[in-house]
Amino acid sequence: VDWPNLQEILKDSVNDLFPEADLVPVRDVMPSHPEQTMTALPLQLEPKAVPLAGPEGWTPLRGGLAMAWVALVVTLVTVALTGWSLIELSERRIRFVSAVTHELRTPLTTLRLYLDMLTSGMVNDEKHRQEYLHTLHAEAERLHRLIGNVLDYSRLENHRQQPNLSCIQVAELIAQVKETWCDRCRDAGKELVVENALSPTVEIVTDPALVQQILGNLIDNACKYSRHASDPRIWLRVTTSETRGGITDSTIHLTVEDRGPGVAKAEHRSIFLPFRRGRTVDPTASGVGLGLALAARWTTLLGGVLTLKTPRDQKGACFDVALPSGPGREPILTSHDSKG
Structure with missing residues (x-):
């Protein structure tokens, strides 16, 4: 061989x-x-060992595999985000329907009961009749505010609301808010204290109606959620920011403060989301969780910022509305301890 x-x-x-x-x-x-x-x-x-040598660098096969993996990851992320958005939307709708249904049922029940008693002649005493009429007026006002908030939120969601800017003296604007809310606060067992540190001639270019709605929502929340506070006062303060040199800038601060239970630290961010209410609030207080969400969006619409700050006495809630004094000016936020 x-x-x-x-x-x-x-x-x-x-x-x-x-x-x-x-x-x-x-x-x-x-x-x-x-x-x-x-x-x-x-x-x-x-056979001995066989070296596994391959081509170095990128090859068409490797490039194709890499693109396939990237496409797969992007697809999975897109599906996850879409699913999360759908779940969030579904939860928001459920919270909306539940909150609005509950809030509509209570005043409607009261209206129907009191109207039945008045129309059937069961209330003959004039004093009691006036009390019932006053209650009916309050419940009708509550319904009006609820429906108004829902419609306002719908307009904001559809980007249909635009500010109607005009020049107005800050003192006149605050006087209008005081005139509207002094009696309402008194009916709720509260006292509205207005402190305006600005000169009567200071003007602001803004939408007065929106500012009144913003402050109205904040004052209304203070009335509802500080119902059992030992101090019945609600403060509305008007100030301006100052730089280190003592020069006043173009930002006007409208602050609403109460001595209620305040906002838990874990909820400082979520409190501004729609249909969210704090866990520590009085469960009997009316509302669907739109007040702060609307106030924050309206403030942004006016070029300002709504923040949750530390109250002066470290107790209660303090919401600060920072608005530019004129169009095109961004508000200059102060260095206050903000919890928002």
Whole structure:
């Protein structure tokens, strides 16, 4: 047998699979590795280690696989975000329907009961009749504010509301708010205290109706959620920001403060989301959780910022509305301790 020639022929036949293979004669009757032993010849294949060498750098195959993985990741992220958005939208709708249904049922029940008593002639005493009429007026006003808030929120969601800017003296604007809310606060057992540190001639270019709605929502919340506070006062303060040099800037601050239970630290951000109410609030207090959300969006619409700050006595809630004194001016926020 021409062993060298035979060995070369056999190695060439497996060279594509085992380029470093070697053929070793088998002298034992029972080979140690029968799976590597040839059937016709007493030879054993020693394949040795095969180096796994591949092309360096990017290849068309690698590029295609990378693009496929990127596309898969993007698809999964998109699906996850879409699913989260749908779940969030569904939860918001459920909260909306539940809150509005509850808030509508209570005043409607009161209106129906009192109207039935008045129309059936069950109330003959004039004093009691006036009390019932006063209650009916209060419940009708409550319904009006509820429906108004829902419609305002719908307009903001659809980007249909635009501010109607005009120049007005800050003192006149605050006087209008005081005239509207002094009696309402008194009916709720509260006292509205107005502190205006600005000159009577200071003017602001803004939407007076929106500012009144913003402050109205904040004062209304203060009345509802500080119902059991030992101090019945609600403060409406008007100030301006000052730089370190003592120069007054163009930002006007309208602050509403009460001595109620305040806002839990964990809710300082979520409190401004629609249909959210604090966990520590009085569960009997009316509202659907739109007051602060509307106030924050209206403030942004006017170029301002609504923040939750630390009250002066470290107790209660303090909401600060920072508005630019004129159009095109961004409000300069102060360095007060903000919790919003």
